[in-house]
Amino acid sequence: MISRLPICLLALGAAAAWAAEPLRGTGDLGLVIERARGSVQVIETSTDTALGTVEGLGDLSHASAVFSRDQRFAYVFGRDGGLSKVDLLTRTLTARVVQAGNSIGGAISQDGRLVAVSNYEPGGVRVFDAATLAQVADIPAAYGEGPDAGKLSKVIGLVDAPGQRFVFSLWDAGEIWVADLSDPTRPQVRRFKDIGRQPYDALITPDGRYYIAGLFGEDGLALLDLWDLDAGVRRILPSYGQGGNKLPVYKMPHLDGWAIAGDRAFVPAVGAHQVLVIDTRTWAEVGRIEVLGQPVFVRVRPDGRQVWVNFALPDNGQVQVIDTKDLRIVQTLNPGPGVLHLEFEPKGGAVWVSVRDADRVEVYDTATFARTATVPADKPSGIFLTDRAGRIGL
């Protein structure tokens, strides 16, 4: 028996070492969408390294993610209707459902118990238990009257809102719906009709008060004050849009590309090389800043002092930084070909930048503009940091 003891002890030690995943916090984690491979890379922002890749997430050519309230899990929404739950600590795919034919995004409820997905096909929103991904509710985006009754609209612009609600827009119907999921088995839906033609994207302000939808079919945006639903939807920035020129939808600005900083919003112009400055008390335009290309994302540093801007082709290798106090450009950077997304660390000292066509993600110091790290990634697009777990609408 003595000769078995050392073997047993060795085996015990090995088992203990293998079983004990090194403990770490989750506040400094994030994920990078690897859009061509259908995988996500888990990164950490304390020493700027990649921790591992999780594969098998389907079609991530257009994808986004939200985080569980404890920041351990990411819910990744893929274009193919896939909803994937990823464990950031073990870098494994915990659960996955292909819940629709074609999907454009999702959100997590205020209390973290529900994950909602906005679908094109079939048009509507489906709601899932965040722990198990079991479906708990289905909200078909049915609209129309008479012979048109019961048609289903594509759903876009899904966000979470305070009060255990989800807010979203119907592209085909021109409507905004507010769904209260306090009882997940019985969603209470309030419908706002005739809000404008073809809402194509939307955002919610960081305080969770204003829902703003961009319109493809006409100029201006639709605004809903969630503190005053009875006031209905109103049109703001009436000249924001394409004017006479019809652009393809994909060239319309992402509304999550808006940067809300205090009482100002910084907004990509439509079809112009400008960033608009909007007063969020009046929703009137109060200025324009000339930039080097057509802005795609305009993202604000958490302290509100800078906005960083990336661009559409042919300028998608560059980034510009605007000082919000002086309303002028203070830096132009050249990270590399295909800058698809920018994400700030929560206190704003650094920003992560995806450079798709150079297969890397770069980290910049926002004070000095020095590039402080490079992390290899396969065709990276969206970057999402876990601090979003505590933020309304993200």
Added chain:
Amino acid sequence: MISRLPICLLALGAAAAWAAEPLRGTGDLGLVIERARGSVQVIETSTDTALGTVEGLGDLSHASAVFSRDQRFAYVFGRDGGLSKVDLLTRTLTARVVQAGNSIGGAISQDGRLVAVSNYEPGGVRVFDAATLAQVADIPAAYGEGPDAGKLSKVIGLVDAPGQRFVFSLWDAGEIWVADLSDPTRPQVRRFKDIGRQPYDALITPDGRYYIAGLFGEDGLALLDLWDLDAGVRRILPSYGQGGNKLPVYKMPHLDGWAIAGDRAFVPAVGAHQVLVIDTRTWAEVGRIEVLGQPVFVRVRPDGRQVWVNFALPDNGQVQVIDTKDLRIVQTLNPGPGVLHLEFEPKGGAVWVSVRDADRVEVYDTATFARTATVPADKPSGIFLTDRAGRIGL
């Protein structure tokens, strides 16, 4: 050998189970100061339970905490000058230094690498490596000229600010200092003199732009715009204060008891049963709300729609909730004797309330005002949730 195998396997299994601390995220953690025992209780907000207690933190009769950027560690600042690093995942005291004779609070730098402590004795700020608690800098709060030169002032109101800075006030000197710790071995300090008599507390706005110090020795507050240091310190709310009546310092409102929500601040009145409403664009008072007692903490729900207020004796068993849209009280609660602190979960759906003299912490649903959980605690005072890790000034 066959008969030893099952024993070996059992032992392997046991070792693996013991060695493998269950993995969890850190986004839903927090700690409760147990002020009489010198301990902290680690709690989680997903199912509202206590995970364990960490003892040996010295004198916590006045204590506060900040979090590491990954949310794994808390740095607890105690009245006795103790600086304790607590591992929230293992519930152990990782490191502790008694770094001064008497201390009132601390902060963590923007990049999370430095922890600063504000000291009464000796007067000044000491800066420590966040990983090891090794001291890296000492900033004596020396003031005065001629025969008074070199006296050390008590330091209060220490906060972190963007740009790797710390800002703090000197009680004896009537000064505000801004220290840049970009090179931790050579702090760059800018001193603002004659800012007002006896600053006793301070805050920084959530965007990290405005530093505001309350004055004990005269009426009004001192404001410094960190985006425009050359403009110097100016006096705001000139009538805010004690007027002719001299109150003890401990009866002056905590400035971290202010609630900044968008373009308004909700502020405890001095020596009156009122909450003041301040316009943060002009820093002028724009309203007052009558409450049931002398407010201590006025804390805003993350979406800005409510502020919750606790009170000084003899009303410290009650809490009131103000609706910020209608500027009226919508609820009065009676959690129990000795409500010392209130802390919202990051999306605002729930709030944690310490009830010191009933040895418990309570959780309330902020929509329904129902008490949803009770967690036993020993003489609980401050409650701090890990979401603070990603917030400037917290």
